[in-house]
Amino acid sequence: MRGRVIAAHGRQYIVEAEDGQRLPCFPRGKKSEVACGDDVEITQSSADQGVIDTILPRRSLLYRSNEIRQKLIAANVDQLVVVVASEPAFSDDLVTRALIAAESEDIEVLIVLNKCDLTEQMSTARRQTAIFAALGYRILELSALRHAEDLRPHLQGKTSVLVGQSGMGKSTLVNALIPEARAATREISQALDSGKHTTTHATLYHLDADSHLIDSPGLQEFGLGHLDRNEIEYAFREFRPFLGNCRFRDCRHDREPDCALRPAVDSGKIEKSRFATYRRLVGLNTPI
Numbered sequence: 549m550r551g552r553v554i555a556a557h558g559r560q561y562i563v564e565a566e567d568g569q570r571l572p573c574f575p576r577g578k579k580s581e582v583a584c585g586d587d588v589e590i591t592q593s594s595a596d597q598g599v600i601d602t603i604l605p606r607r608s609l610l611y612r613s614n615e616i617r618q619k620l621i622a623a624n625v626d627q628l629v630v631v632v633a634s635e636p637a638f639s640d641d642l643v644t645r646a647l648i649a650a651e652s653e654d655i656e657v658l659i660v661l662n663k664c665d666l667t668e669q670m671s672t673a674r675r676q677t678a679i680f681a682a683l684g685y686r687i688l689e690l691s692a693l694r695h696a697e698d699l700r701p702h703l704q705g706k707t708s709v710l711v712g713q714s715g716m717g718k719s720t721l722v723n724a725l726i727p728e729a730r731a732a733t734r735e736i737s738q739a740l741d742s743g744k745h746t747t748t749h750a751t752l753y754h755l756d757a758d759s760h761l762i763d764s765p766g767l768q769e770f771g772l773g774h775l776d777r778n779e780i781e782y783a784f785r786e787f788r789p790f791l792g793n794c795r796f797r798d799c800r801h802d803r804e805p806d807c808a809l810r811p812a813v814d815s816g817k818i819e820k821s822r823f824a825t826y827r828r829l830v831g832l833n834t835p836i
């Protein structure tokens with residue numbers, strides 16, 4: 549049978565078959581490399597359980613990693629929606645990391661600045677999002693409490709994955725756009741027998757026949773250990789015009805002579821906070 553993974557929690561998955569039937573499934577073998585959003589072939593092993601035999605080719609895979617292991621966030625997504633808010637303060641570093649992960653998989657990006665009803669806190673948040681807007685990333689300001697619907701047209705015809713730090717309003721947004729989300733999450737938790745807090749797994753919701761939204765667990769860290777230095781450099785879109793112009797081909801843009809990137813940082817063409825994230829990502833731990 550063919551189906552799509554609509555919920556992932558550890559090594560347990562729920563697969564929705566083409567006829568709409570949903571079945572809890574385990575992957576064959578020990579290593580679990582299945583992600584929410586994957587198209588899979590399954591074999592039904594009992595009335596209420598199946599085995600995932602094959603993962604069909606993916607058009608994209610979003611993941612994060614540290615030195616020890618990698619966590620698959622979602623597969624076959626077209627768009628990454630990063631939710632930030634006017635309050636509590638959000639981390640530019642985390643946003644940049646999520647954008648780097650998306651760039652490296654050619655996934656479109658939309659940044660949602662939520663809680664725009666908290667007008668007093670908006671100016672600081674806007675200063676932060678302006679950096680990303682200047683790089684060409686789309687920013688959508690909204691209030692999940694008052695007009696979450698503003699997001700819907702941006703999700704049309706795509707599979708999107710929502711990520712965000714805790715407290716940014718991701719759940720509020722999902723619950724407003726998908727009224728049955730709470731019930732679905734409960735049902736999935738029961739089926740997966742997780743008994744844990746309901747947002748620890750990634751879940752795919754259908755908005756319409758060709759628009760889908762994957763809600764992923766809160767992001768407190770976003771390691772990119774799976775990317776090498778060249779991939780990381782390239783994923784910083786504003787670095788691209790300068791790459792290849794340093795004296796040394798393997799320039800790390802640290803203290804090498806005739807580096808093409810450093811003057812761009814010094815003159816403000818490259819934002820310092822972005823360059824700082826780049827340095828952390830490639831393991832340069834000294835101050836700029």
Ligand SMILES: Nc1nc2c(ncn2[C@@H]2O[C@H](COP(=O)(O)OP(=O)(O)OP(=O)(O)O)[C@@H](O)[C@H]2O)c(=O)[nH]1
Pocket residue numbers: 662663664665666690691692693694712713714715716717718719720721747766
């Ligand atoms: N003023 C205002 N508050 C909001 C808005 N959206 C969400 N909140 C509040 O922000 C708090 C956090 O919202 P959640 O939706 O639980 O945040 P979350 O990002 O899902 O956080 P986790 O569940 O920790 O991952 C709640 O108290 C919400 O009511 C908004 O548009 N305006």
Ligand SMILES: [Zn+2]
Pocket residue numbers: 794799800801802804806807808809810
């Ligand atoms: Zn350089």
